[in-house]
Amino acid sequence: MAEFTIADKTLASLRGKVIIVTGGSSGIGLAAVELLLGLGAAVISGDLHPPPAPQVIYPSAGSAVPAFFTHAPTDVGAWVDLVALFKRAVRIHGRVDHVFCNPGAMPDDCGGDLKEPDHAGLDTNLKGAMNTAALAIYHMQTQDPPGGSLVLNSSITGPPRGSFRSVDDAVFQNGILAFGRYIKGSLDVAGLSSTIRVNVLIPEQAKGKAAPGAQDKSAIPSASPSARGAAHLMADTARHGQIVYAGGGRYWEMEEETILLPAVRSIIEESTSSHNGNGVAGRLDGLTG
Template identity: 30%
Template sequence: MAEIHYSQSTAQALKGKVVVMTGGSQGIGGATVALLHSLGSHVYFGDWDDTKGRKVEQDLSSATSSGGSVYFQKLDVRDYNAQVALFDEAYNRHGKVDVAISCAAIGEPGGWFEPEDLNLESVRRTDTEGEKEPVPVKDHIDINLTSVVAFCRIALAYMKSNKPDAQPNGDFSKSIVLVSSIAGITEAPGLFAYSPAKHGVIGLMRALRPWAPLKYGVRANAICPWATDTQILGGVRKKWVEEKMPLNTPEDVARFIVQCAVDKALNGTAVFVSGGRGFDTEEGINRTLPQWMGEQNSVEFLRGQEVLGLAVLSHTWHDGEATFQDFTSPDRAATCRLPGFRKIQVACELALRDDVRYAWVDTCCIDKTSSAEPTEAIQGYIV
C-alpha cells in the first residue's frame, strides 16, 4: 500500500477556504473542525447534538484568531432540505464552497440478528396498524449512507457555483472527503447495518472519482479509520490498549481528512488510518486488477467499460498539467482540465488493440498515444 503523509505546509492552503461538514460536535469530526479552524478555514458544520455542537462553536470562536470562523447548525442528515440549508449558509456568506466533508455517522444497533431474538414470531410481528415491523436498521443506513449520497449531490451543485464576488481560489483544487471505516473495506462480523453502509460510502467514492473531476473539477477521497480513541470504541478500548494494538487519536484521523481535502495529488483514495499512519488501499486494488479479476477478464472488463461509454479519454500535456478529451461526448470534443494532475496514475497496462495501448486508471481507459513523457504516463502517479 502507498503511504500518505500529512503536510502542515500543504494544509496552509486551506486558509480562507470555505468548508461545509456534517458531524463535528465530538470525536473525529470535532477534531477536524478544530484543525480546519486553526488553519484559518471558514467551517460550517451540522450535527444532531445541539449542546456539544454549540460548545465547539463557542470554544473555537473565542480562541485565538486564526483568520477563520466556525458556524454550527443543528442538523439531522436524513433531512435533505436541512443539508441544503447548511450549504446555503456558507454559500450566502462567502459566495462559494471549497471543501465538503461528510463525517456524520452512528454505530451499530444491537439485537436485530441475535439468535435469541430472531425467530418466526419476531419476523412476522406487526405493529398496531397492521403494518410489518419497520426494519430497525433503516435509520442507521439512512444516516450512514443515504444521507451521504444526498450530501455529495448537494455539494457538487454548490461547489460548481461560485458567485462573481467570491474570493478567487487560485490553483486550489476543490474536494469532497467521505469518512468511511475499516469496516467499509474489510469484513466486519456482526455489523449488519454499519458495515454495509460504510462499504457503500467506498462505492460512492469510487463512482465519484472518475466523474467529479471531469464534470465538476472536484476531487473525491475516503477515509477509513481503524480503532480510534472515541466513544464508539467503547468497552473494547481497555483490551485493545492492553494488547498494544495500534490506536488512532481523533486528531490523527483529522489530519488525513485535511490532507485529502487540500492535496491536489489525491483523488480516488481510500485512506486506511492505523496508529496515526495513513495508507491508500485503492492503489493495491487497482494495481493487482489482473491478478484478482484474471487477465482476460480484466481486459474484457475494460472493453465493456468502453462499450458502455464510461470515460474513454485521451490525454495531452500542457503547461505541466494533463488535459483530457472525452471521446464519449456527442461531438467527441469535450475537454476538461484536471488542475495539478501532472502524470497519469496507471495500475497496469492491459491491452494492445488497434495499435493503441490501454491502461487501467480507476474506471477510465487512457489512450497513451501522446509522445510527451510516455514512460511517466505509464508508470507515474497523479501528482
C-alpha cells in the same frame, strides 16, 4: 500501497477556506472542526447536537486569518436539512470550498425481545453521504469561481465479531467506499475533475465512534490523526479519486493496489477488535515491503 506523511505546511492552504463538516460534534468530525479552525478555516458543522465545548469556535494562537465557526442543527438523513446547511454556508461565506462528509452513525445495541433492526444508519450514513455529495458537487460546480473537494468518511473494517447489529453499518460504510469510486468516474465523464476532487478516508476506529459492545473505550485511538488525514485530502490538490487509510498516526494510499484490499480488511478487522492501531501499522508494513 504507499505510505506517506503529512507535513504541516501542506495544510496551510486551508487557511481562509470555507469547509462544511457533517457530524462535527463528536469523534472524527469534532477533531476535524478543531483542526480546521486552528488552521484558520471557516467551518460550518452540520450535526443534530451542538459541539461539546465552546472553545472549538476559536482558532489556535497565531492563526493569520480569523476563523469562523457555525453550528447548524442538521439531520444528515433529511434532504431539507442538508439543503439548508449548504444554503447557510453560502449565505454566510459566499461559497463552499471543501466538504467532509462524516455522518458517523453507529447502530445501537438492542436488548430485550427481538425487534426489527433499526436501519436508520442507511439514511444517516449511505443516503446522507450521497445527498451531501450531490449538494457539494452542485454548489462547487455553480459557484464563481467553480471548484472544491469532497472527502467521504468510510470504513472497510467489516463487522466486529459477535455484534450482528454492526453488519448493517459495514454494508453502509462499504457502500460509501464504492460510491466514492463512482463519483470520481462521473466527474471525469462530465469534465469536472479539473475543478472538483473527491477522495475517501478510511480511519481507524476513533473515540466518539466506538463499536457497540466495546469493553475498553479508553483504548480506542484519538480522532486527531484521522482528522489530519481528512484535512490533507482537502489541501492536496493532486489527490483525486484516492482511498487513504489513517491508522496509528500513519497514512497509506490504498487505491492504486485494490487487490490488497481483502488482506488490508482482514488486518484492520483483527486489530480493531483489540483497538490496536500499532498492530495495523506493523502488518501494513509487511504488505508494502
